Amino acid sequence: MYNHFFKRILDFSLVFFTLLIIWPIILVITLWVGIANKGAGIFFYQARAGRYSKTFRVIKYKSMTDEKGPDGKLLPDTVRITRIGRFIRKTSIDELPQLFNILKGNMALIGPRPLLPEYTPLYNEEQLKRLNARPGITGLSQVYGRNGLKLSKRFELDIYYTEHITLWFDIKILWMTFYNLFATKVEVDRNALEGVDDLGFDKIAFGEDHK
Numbered sequence: 001m002y003n004h005f006f007k008r009i010l011d012f013s014l015v016f017f018t019l020l021i022i023w024p025i026i027l028v029i030t031l032w033v034g035i036a037n038k039g040a041g042i043f044f045y046q047a048r049a050g051r052y053s054k055t056f057r058v059i060k061y062k063s064m065t066d067e068k069g070p071d072g073k074l075l076p077d078t079v080r081i082t083r084i085g086r087f088i089r090k091t092s093i094d095e096l097p098q099l100f101n102i103l104k105g106n107m108a109l110i111g112p113r114p115l116l117p118e119y120t121p122l123y124n125e126e127q128l129k130r131l132n133a134r135p136g137i138t139g140l141s142q143v144y145g146r147n148g149l150k151l152s153k154r155f156e157l158d159i160y161y162t163e164h165i166t167l168w169f170d171i172k173i174l175w176m177t178f179y180n181l182f183a184t185k186v187e188v189d190r191n192a193l194e195g196v197d198d199l200g201f202d203k204i205a206f207g208e209d210h211k
Contacts, residue, residue: 111136
């Protein structure tokens with residue numbers, strides 16, 4: 001009952017009232033990011049696989065400019081990332097716009113992180129179970145290692161979550177998320193699977209030269 005009805009109502013209510021409280025903070029961050037990005041835009045949109053494989057656009061704050069070199073190619077990430085961009089990524093504030101994904105019903109507060117839709121055809125029957133729940137801003141695999149975990153382990157934790165969704169489990173994950181946010185001293189590149197993609201999804205989906 002919680003998973004199929006109350007979880008969605010609770011997510012919507014919590015996010016709606018949270019936005020009513022923190023909208024001044026969101027406004028300041030949005031203006032700051034817009035100025036720092038030098039006209040490159042404020043938000044970053046990307047297609048992701050949602051519940052039951054339905055594709056949606058996830059939204060984040062954009063943390064880099066679109067500066068290019070003499071050859072017309074984008075400069076390295078380390079050059080293009082802004083000071084505010086580095087801060088919002090380290091603190092996960094860049095994920096804040098995904099609260100609007102929750103209001104739309106694309107995402108939940110707690111759930112497996114949404115991955116690229118190109119990976120979905122590569123899933124076996126067991127791995128497809130991670131798509132039985134709405135993707136979340138945080139989840140079980142995030143509180144137990146984030147992208148520092150091998151992809152196979154992340155899938156294992158995500159599937160376990162989808163099969164054991166309860167209110168108390170969500171509360172525990174949410175509490176652990178806040179604890180890790182303030183306790184961790186290690187910054188992890190959350191946008192790369194390189195080094196932990198032991199399932200080889202990146203190379204299969206995008207080719208051997210994908211980085």
